[in-house]
Amino acid sequence: MLLNYYTVKNKVESELSIKKSRFISHVAPVGAADQAEDFILSIKEKHREATHNVYAYLIGHQGLIQKASDDGEPSGTAGKPVLEVIKNKKLQNVVVVVTRYFGGKLLGAGGLIRAYSQSAVQGIEAAIEVEKILHKKLSITVDYPHFGVLQRKIEELELPLEGIDYTDVVTINVFAKAIEIENIKRMFINLTSGQACVTEKENKYLDFVRK
Structure with a gap:
């Protein structure tokens, strides 16, 4: 067993607006991949009218299980940036879903990467980060x-x-x-x-x- 690791303690939701698109970040602690998938499914059902429900999760020491999805956004512009935020925060056993409601203005590849990264950071920072010892x-x-x-x-x-x-x-x-x-x-x-x-x-x- 690991002597310690970092994760989030609570489920949170935060929202930001970028060029009229709404980005809603949903963050939750999870202990296994099936819990992460259940959380993702619940967000997709709640926001079934959304343009995209991008997600990423990382479970276990050194990212033993990790997964990311662009959910229709251009490859590499959504899920991967969210996963990188989780890694940069040195978190594990956490899932992040970023829901986007398109506002009519295209952001471009660079803009999408920044938007999804910013949304993921905002969501995680809204949660209580804990060290599990x-x-x-x-x-x-x-x-x-x-x-x-x-x-x-x-x-x-x-x-x-x-x-x-x-x-x-x-x-x-x-x-x-x-x-x-x-x-x-x-x-x-x-x-x-x-x-x-x-x-x-x-x-x-x-x-x-x-x-």
């Missing part, structure tokens, strides 16, 4: 005398806390970055003089707003 859940069981020192350290490190169970012992469920997991486990054990029982659980990607 791979974390591993840790379940830490400790006696009550050692609980306070662990709680303070977790707060100090700002580790995402899932919950705390209080029984005859205390069980703390937290997430730590996968790349740091061994150091974090060792730290918890050392803080409690070897009394903490630290168990690794499932992996999970957590979202952090891209800086």
Whole structure:
């Protein structure tokens, strides 16, 4: 699994007008090609009267799955520019559909490339870009005398806390970055003089707003 990657968190729609043509950008996060295709189909159905519904998507590390369509625009003037925007933003697991309603004025090849690129950029920038960082859940069981020192350290490190169970012992469920997991486990054990029982659980990607 990747330690981290960048994508968008939410679906968004934005619009711009260029020489009387309307360009509507639709952006969405997706986890697989079939999800991207379903999203594209939904936009095509919603905008069935549009002149073009150009799209591009990129899924997986280093563009394992990528696809672009000019949807009737001159070859290379629409889908590819949208895909290049996604790549330049270093995003993955994202689909962008740019709907065009023709306004009567031809833009030429260069104008089309600029228009579709601009629309894709505007759409992505309207979304919340996030870095997904791979974390591993840790379940830490400790006696009550050692609980306070662990709680303070977790707060100090700002580790995402899932919950705390209080029984005859205390069980703390937290997430730590996968790349740091061994150091974090060792730290918890050392803080409690070897009394903490630290168990690794499932992996999970957590979202952090891209800086």
